[in-house]
Amino acid sequence: MEYTSGAASWRKVLRRAVGVLLPRRRRPGWSVGVPLIAAAAGLLFTTTATTAGGTPLREDRRPQLTQLIEDRRDQVAASEKEAARLRAEVEEQTATLADTDGPIKAQRDRAVASRQAAGFTALTGTGLIVELNDAVRRPDQPLPKGASNDDLVVHQQDVQAVVNALWAGGAEAMSIMDVRVLSTSAVRCVGNTLLLHGRVYSPPFKIVAIGDPTALQQSLSVSAGVREFRQAAADYQLGYKETVNTVTVPAFEDSTALQSAKALQ
Known part of the structure; x- marks a missing residue:
């Protein structure tokens, strides 16, 4: 039996530990790549779970969007009702003060004179009615040759093209779906529905x-x-109609606060 000193024993232990941790032969590439791939996969799974928030990533969320629009529409209707009440209260108090205060009366008369130009009064006169409609087709009816479902519905740019052309043609007042619009009104589409002043x-x-x-x-x-939409209407049976008649445009009832503005250069 061979005896060694304590120092020699510790040197052997250290040499063996170093031999295990730092082997003389280089490890194969896959032995290093596998842990890295596993770490990347774990990071990907964690990110996906965080993004999903407990819900399927591929779930059709259109019903949620529709419900959100409905909720916002109800909120807008309630806010409009409250705003109308406050406007009536302001008008009443202003009229009362105008009877005894000269400057207030002068400003009130000035505001009243500008109401028509600003769109706050209903107008009636000779004008034009333009109607745009999706193509009418049965569920079992095949699509026209070379067409897609997008070709068979009215899009935001189609409505905007008509509105811009009417303003350019000298329209004095305009409404969309019986809602008064101004030159600053925004037209938006959600699917094949129109979103205007918070209503669908x-x-x-x-x-x-x-x-x-x-x-x-x-x-x-x-x-x-407009020419492009007319051509699409002829090709895919979309609806387009112009009618000259005596028409009435209602007063503007939405908020008059500017959301953004840019000075002319």
Whole structure:
């Protein structure tokens, strides 16, 4: 039996430990790559779980979007009702003060004189009615050759093209779906529905403009966007109709606060 000193024993232990941790032969590449791949996969799974928040990532969330729009529409209706009540209260108090205060009366008369130009009064006159509608087809009816489902519905740019052309044609007042719009009103589409001032509308979309019918129709005929929709209407049976008539445009009832503005250079 061989005896060794304590120092020698510790040196042997250290050499063996170093031999295990740092082997002389280089490890194969896969022995290093496997832990890295496993770590990356774990990070990916963790990120996916965090993003999903406990819900399926591929779940169809269109019903949630529809419900959200409905909830916001109810909120807008309640806010509009409250705003109308407050406006009536302000008008009443202003009228009372105007009877005894000269400056207030002068400003009130000035505001009243500007109401029509600002769109706060209903107008009636000769004008043009433009109606846009999705293509009418049965569920079992095949798509037209070379067409997709997007080709068979009215899009945001189609409505905007008509509105812009009517303004360019000298429209004095305009409404969309019987809602007064101004030059600053925004038209948005959600699917095949129209979102205007917090309300959702389904086709057909009716646009009414007061002005010279000849000038309005001429402006529509030279608009590139309107011409494209007319061609699509002929190809895919979308609805497009212009009607000259005596029309009424309601007063503007939405908020007058500017959301953004840019000074002309």
